[in-house]
Amino acid sequence: MEASQAVRNEDNKYRLQKMKNKTIDTLYAIFRYALVIGISYIIIYPLLMKFSVAFKDKVDIYNPTIYMVPVHFTLDNIKMAMDILHYFPLLGNTLVFVIVTTLLTTASCALAGYGFARFNFPGSNVLFALVILTILVPTSTLMVPMYLHFRSFDILGVIHLVTGKEGVNLLNTYWPSIITSATAIGLKAGLFIYIFRQFFKGMPKEIEEAALIDGAGGVKTFLKIMLPNAVPPIITVVLFCFVWQYNDTFFTSLFMSESALMPIKISTLSAQANALLPGLLGVAAGGGNVKADPNHVAMIIDTGILLAIIPLIILYLVVQRYFVESVERSGIIG
Amino acid sequence: MNGYKLALRHKRSLLGVAFIFPWLLGFIFMFATPLIQSIKFSFSKLTVEPTGFILESVGWANFKEALFVDATFNRILTQSVSEMVLNVPMILFFSLFSATLLNQKFRGRILARAIFFLPVILASNAISAAETAGLINLVGDSSVVSEMGEASSTYNIMSMVMILSEIGLPLSFVDYIVQAITRIYEIITSSGVQILIFLAALQSVPGAMYEVAKMEGATAYESFWKITFPLVSPLILTNVIYTIIDSFSGSAVTDMIFSTAFTTQNFGLSAAMSWVYTLIISVVLVIIGVLLSRRVHYN
DSSP states (O other): OOHHHHHHHHHHHHHEEEEEEEEHHHHHHHHHHHHHHHHHHHHHHHHHHHHHHTOOOOOGGGGGTTTSSSSOSHHHOOOOOOOOTTTTHHHHHHHHHHHHHHHHHHHHHHHHHHHHOOOOOTTTHHHHHHHHHHHHHHHHHHHHHHHHHHHHHOOOHHHHHOOSSSBBTTSSSSSSHHHHTTTTTTTTTTHHHHHHHHHHSOOHHHHHHHHHHHTHHHHHHIIIIIIHHHHHHHHHHHHHHHHHHHHHHHHHHHHHSOOOHHHHHHTTHHHHHHHHHHHTTTTOOOOOOOOOOOHHHHEEEEEEEEHHHHHHHHHHHHHHHHHHHHHHHHTTTO | OHHHHHHHHHHHHHHHHHHHHHHHHHHHIIIIHHHHHHHHHHHHHEOOOSSSSSEEEEETTTHIIOOOOOHHHHHHHHHHHHHHHHHHHHHHHHHHHHHHHHHSSSSHHHHHHHHHHHHHHHHHHHHHHHHHHHHHHHHHOHHHHHHHHHHHHOOHHHHHHHHHHHHHHOOOHHHHHHHHHTTTHHHHHHHHHHHHHHHHHHHHHHHHHHHHHHTTTHHHHHIIIIIHHHHHHHHHHHHHHHHHHHTTOOOHHHHHHHHHHHTTTTTTHHHHHHHHHHHHHHHHHHHHHHHHHHOOOOO
């Protein structure tokens, strides 16, 4: 009798404990969802606002009862922003530029990363320390010499020797970016070399030795064995490089301030919209002093920003899953 | 036999040099040369000519002008550096917190991750420049824009300050927390890469460790501080350095250095400014590096 009482007591205690645990778990889950949803909302909110603005009609700006969903649905904003930006030629131009520099950067950084990870040559550690130095020195320090350098571009005076001129002016061409990315010194290249080096360091040595015994040379081993296995860091670097290159204003405004590239056009969109909007609306036909409605200009700017980032968002949606997984395995963490 | 081995080793090291050759070329011509030139520029007066430039040595005059004559440089410099000092701990705390959150199993985790890393994609100077330009255009005055930015977190900050100081927290700490809350958007959007790095670190912590801790009766709180934290601590250093470097790009000082060079054409002064900035950042990096690497746990 007493024994069964004790068992029942124990049972009750156990059940109570279980219930307590369950409530704590549920409360924690609710708390966690609240946090995750809250933070996600903060991140997505500006994007949602831009979507809402893009489809809004001009009259809707002055209607205070409209929060997100427009009453007068229209595509005018998108059309106008596209007109002002010359969107499709601009996008094509930018994409070609970004893809070329991304491929060059990835290739040169993969080579350098492999070289630093797998070969011992005199001074290799010192040289790798210099790679880290390139990450640490702010780009603004190199800005003026680089600018002057590309203004009269000449390596070791070769061009001066051949043509007698003081080098070539490469400003406002794509060459500065192409040269820097092909030589693994461009935008955040130090970080990419670091990522590749960490990954190649983690690959088992035996694979290489087996390839060597089978008669593959160093270059062949790299191309046929190491690169196909290095998909995770390649995805990471390509995505980072693409996005940062696409968004970069520093180098583009320094070297190519007059080129038709997305970041430059977007950062001057405000002035352009102000100047062109009356003409597009047909109100400045008399050539009079008609000013654009600032609210309308703001709308066009928001739409333009949305148009600029949409290719990135689409790209991100496509590769997003690989991206997170690849970073987990790419050896960013060493 | 011995000679053959040596030759192979020699060949290997030559091959290694061949692999890093593109980088080496770039480093010498696009990094080392400009770096040395930039030191030279900071001690000279530079005049740009149609075909090249002329240097005229002026000694320390550029540095003197940057530090003692120029009206705004000191202010902007201290402001940028102190802002960075404030931001770094907030970003670190937030990113470690989000990484732990995203590492847990719950429904919709994949979606949550996708959203949390969106700022990595969207962080762009061009976009933020366009946005502020749009706002300035709208209200006609840049000072109003910054005021609006502060007011746009419609939340009543004063009540928060009252509550926190009622609890008895020191006022400077309250100030810090309130700042963190008003700048939450900025903090979230600049911690994408850091979250990624922490998340990668968390994934590499063996799950068996948590199981053992749980069997021994450790609470979630204890297992975080005794297992998770020590194992991700090496990445804290990485993240601090990344965050500091990241704050270079697009800071007010960088903008000022840029405009000094290309709007007022004062290249020497600009080079001097950038070197002052570089030196200050390096000092900060060294101090933080030494302080942190003493505490970091390596396994």
